[in-house]
Amino acid sequence: MANKISDEVIDYVSILAKLELSEEEKEQAKSDMGSMLDYIDKLNELDTDGVEPMSHVFPVTNVFRDDVVTNGDNSAETLANAPAEKEGSFQVPKTVD
DSSP: OOOOOOHHHHHHHHHHTTOOOOHHHHHHHHHHHHHHHHHHHHHHTSOOTTOOOOSOSSOOOOOOOOOOOOSOOOHHHHHHTOSSEETTEEOOOOOOO
16 A cells, blocks of 8 residues: 555544544554555556547536427416415415405
8 A cells, every 4th residue: 555644634534524533543544545645556557548538428418498389378378276366476365464
C-alpha cells in the first residue's frame, strides 16, 4: 500500500463528515482510504490515449419532444362538472378563517 493516510487526515475527514470514530474505526478508515487511493493510482496507469471522454456508458440523445397542444381548451366542459363555478374557475368552500 503506497498511499499512507495520516491520523490528521482521518480526523479532518471525520470532522467534515460529522462522524465520531473510535480508534479501531479510524484504523479501518485509514486502511480503506489507502486502498481506494491505491486503486485510483492503478487506474491512472492505464493508457487512455485515443479514448474519448464520456459522461455515460450508453449514448445519450435528446429525448424531449416539442410541446404541442393537441386537445385544445376544454375549460367549459371541465367546469360543467363543478358543483359551483365563479368567474370561470372552480368555487370551493372557504377553509381558513
